[in-house]
Amino acid sequence: MSIQPRLKGVFSPVLTPFNADHSPDPDRxxxxxxxxxxxxxxxxxxxxxxxxxxxxxxxxxxLLEALVASGIPPGRLMPxxxxxxxxxxxxxxxxxxxxxxxxxxxLPPFYYKGVSDEGLYRAFASVIDQVADVRLRVYLYHIxxxxxxPITFNLIERxxxxxxxxxxxxxxxxxxxxxxxxxxxxxxxxxxxxxAGSESFLLANMRGGGAGCITATGNVNPGPIVKLFKEWxxxxxxxxxxxxxxxxxxxxxxxxxxxxxxxxAWKSGRADWGTVRPPLVELDDDQRAGxxxxxxxxxxxxxxxxxxx
Amino acid sequence: MSIQPRLKGVFSPVLTPFNADHSPDPDRxxxxxxxxxxxxxxxxxxxxxxxxxxxxxxxxxxLLEALVASGIPPGRLMPxxxxxxxxxxxxxxxxxxxxxxxxxxxLPPFYYKGVSDEGLYRAFASVIDQVADVRLRVYLYHIxxxxxxPITFNLIERxxxxxxxxxxxxxxxxxxxxxxxxxxxxxxxxxxxxxAGSESFLLANMRGGGAGCITATGNVNPGPIVKLFKEWxxxxxxxxxxxxxxxxxxxxxxxxxxxxxxxxAWKSGRADWGTVRPPLVELDDDQRAGxxxxxxxxxxxxxxxxxxx
Numbered sequence: 001m002s003i004q005p006r007l008k009g010v011f012s013p014v015l016t017p018f019n020a021d022h023s024p025d026p027d028r029x030x031x032x033x034x035x036x037x038x039x040x041x042x043x044x045x046x047x048x049x050x051x052x053x054x055x056x057x058x059x060x061x062x063l064l065e066a067l068v069a070s071g072i073p074p075g076r077l078m079p080x081x082x083x084x085x086x087x088x089x090x091x092x093x094x095x096x097x098x099x100x101x102x103x104x105x106x107l108p109p110f111y112y113k114g115v116s117d118e119g120l121y122r123a124f125a126s127v128i129d130q131v132a133d134v135r136l137r138v139y140l141y142h143i144x145x146x147x148x149x150p151i152t153f154n155l156i157e158r159x160x161x162x163x164x165x166x167x168x169x170x171x172x173x174x175x176x177x178x179x180x181x182x183x184x185x186x187x188x189x190x191x192x193x194x195x196a197g198s199e200s201f202l203l204a205n206m207r208g209g210g211a212g213c214i215t216a217t218g219n220v221n222p223g224p225i226v227k228l229f230k231e232w233x234x235x236x237x238x239x240x241x242x243x244x245x246x247x248x249x250x251x252x253x254x255x256x257x258x259x260x261x262x263x264x265a266w267k268s269g270r271a272d273w274g275t276v277r278p279p280l281v282e283l284d285d286d287q288r289a290g291x292x293x294x295x296x297x298x299x300x301x302x303x304x305x306x307x308x309x
Numbered sequence: 310m311s312i313q314p315r316l317k318g319v320f321s322p323v324l325t326p327f328n329a330d331h332s333p334d335p336d337r338x339x340x341x342x343x344x345x346x347x348x349x350x351x352x353x354x355x356x357x358x359x360x361x362x363x364x365x366x367x368x369x370x371x372l373l374e375a376l377v378a379s380g381i382p383p384g385r386l387m388p389x390x391x392x393x394x395x396x397x398x399x400x401x402x403x404x405x406x407x408x409x410x411x412x413x414x415x416l417p418p419f420y421y422k423g424v425s426d427e428g429l430y431r432a433f434a435s436v437i438d439q440v441a442d443v444r445l446r447v448y449l450y451h452i453x454x455x456x457x458x459p460i461t462f463n464l465i466e467r468x469x470x471x472x473x474x475x476x477x478x479x480x481x482x483x484x485x486x487x488x489x490x491x492x493x494x495x496x497x498x499x500x501x502x503x504x505a506g507s508e509s510f511l512l513a514n515m516r517g518g519g520a521g522c523i524t525a526t527g528n529v530n531p532g533p534i535v536k537l538f539k540e541w542x543x544x545x546x547x548x549x550x551x552x553x554x555x556x557x558x559x560x561x562x563x564x565x566x567x568x569x570x571x572x573x574a575w576k577s578g579r580a581d582w583g584t585v586r587p588p589l590v591e592l593d594d595d596q597r598a599g600x601x602x603x604x605x606x607x608x609x610x611x612x613x614x615x616x617x618x
Contacts (some may be wrong), residue, residue, distance in 0.1 A: 054393060087368065111419065120588050148457055278432035279424040
């Protein structure tokens with residue numbers, strides 16, 4: 001059994017392409033993943049921006065199998081495996097470990113609100129104990145604006161103490177830089193890798209000793225984000241960060257998931273890239289026109305977009 | 310094909326009994342359901358207080374099959390079938406209709422926050438269209454304190470217009486009486502049955518023309534709640550409501566689900582009734598002692614509790 005190297009760099013919660021009937025398209029999914037890998041972007045498939053919580057466990061397992069069968073290197077995969085129901089989280093996490101994934105990104109159970117750290121500790125511990133595999137690397141997923149169930153420093157500390165090596169890091173999507181900075185100071189020195197939840201904090205996170213970022217816009221702006229990850233010590237790093245912020249702002253004027261899908265549909269010439277699953281809604285004509293204008297103004301390029309068609 | 314009578318009265322989100330290993334116990338579940346039916350309480354199995362979102366779809370299907378096989382009349386069942394992923398909601402809703410359930414109680418997809426009414430409309434419509442069965446009766450589940458995804462009047466209006474007969478009513482667990490009153494005024498006259506989300510609003514809801522209540526404490530205080538439903542026009546109705554409020558308050562001093570399970574464990578003499586699934590946590594010794602004291606002070610009785618052991 002080989003120990004995987006620690007995951008670093010830029011990861012993207014990979015957009016899930018749907019057919020017109022809202023079924024996932026495994027071929028387009030694999031092509032998009034290959035396109036990302038070719039640009040040095042790791043694959044945080046089944047994340048928030050993947051509409052993963054709109055997919056059944058069976059759909060996610062089938063997509064994961066299709067990816068691995070297509071030749072995507074599993075060590076570059078960090079699938080989201082958290083779920084409200086622990087049996088679902090166990091099933092997906094087991095499948096990810098069996099497939100050789102470099103890690104998993106784990107939401108807390110997110111239906112019940114105001115739950116205690118003790119309850120969340122038991123939830124994560126239950127999944128880890130049931131999977132019971134030394135290859136498992138868990139990245140906690142802190143995204144209170146969506147999950148409404150935060151992961152506190154106290155919880156991280158308890159989990160790290162009980163499961164050193166298995167608890168590998170966190171994605172901090174709080175949007176709250178002091179929180180990320182606090183995690184960098186307190187936990188990164190213990191080998192707990194802190195990923196910023198978007199490229200907005202990539203430079204700050206690298207300067208603070210972090211591991212990179214896991215960002216939605218990695219789906220559409222991979223090159224410049226990876227460039228900053230590699231060149232964050234160079235003199236033009238702040239200028240690179242500012243350019244990333246400009247591109248991100250063009251997308252963030254609209255609901256991010258439909259906007260990114262609309263951009264890929266536009267640039268690849270494949271209209272069904274725009275499809276989202278309810279409860280999300282596609283951009284309307286005015287929004288699409290506005291997005292194109294904003295992206296053109298930001299000098300946005302989707303390299304080799306034909307590969308995504 | 311027989312048309313089911315409209316559901317009325319007191320329903321309870323049935324507590325799900327777990328074994329020590331956190332697997333559901335179908336036999337105890339069926340006995341609890343029988344005990345409730347015998348006291349004229351309908352079965353809103355797989356609700357919030359059932360820890361239903363901590364159960365996999367497969368676990369819920371198996372429990373539903375066990376219930377029906379045990380002889381529980383399916384017309385008295387209103388299982389929760391909403392889910393984040395539409396394929397899960399479709400699968401569970403289909404199973405409920407096939408089993409002859411009187412209705413289903415449907416959460417909106419609850420992971421993504423701030424979604425539009427258009428997106429929620431498409432989500433509910435997609436489930437109804439895929440199930441495609443004239444027997445389907447959908448009760449919408451408005452519980453913004455937990456789901457954080459409200460069901461607006463605008464959404465109800467659109468769904469009622471498109472699916473008259475199928476959209477049968479709502480459980481309003483907002484805790485916001487003006488909201489319930491507004492629904493009673495605007496939608497109850499159209500045959501859209503408004504259930505209060507707890508017995509705290511049972512009397513007010515009946516006076517406003519509503520259909521009853523769906524309430525957690527139906528699990529532990531069924532007799533007096535059903536009595537008020539039957540006698541709400543009598544002179545002592547306000548006094549009955551006040552007594553219900555006192556019993557509820559004793560439970561509400563603690564996290565409700567573990568508290569109700571602790572009370573059943575206490576009165577039935579079966580300790581594993583206390584077990585909850587993470588992320589919930591059982592009451593500790595002090596909490597259990599405090600609960601017993603509060604329930605004794607409120608004159609709490611669990612009739613025929615031995616049947617629950």
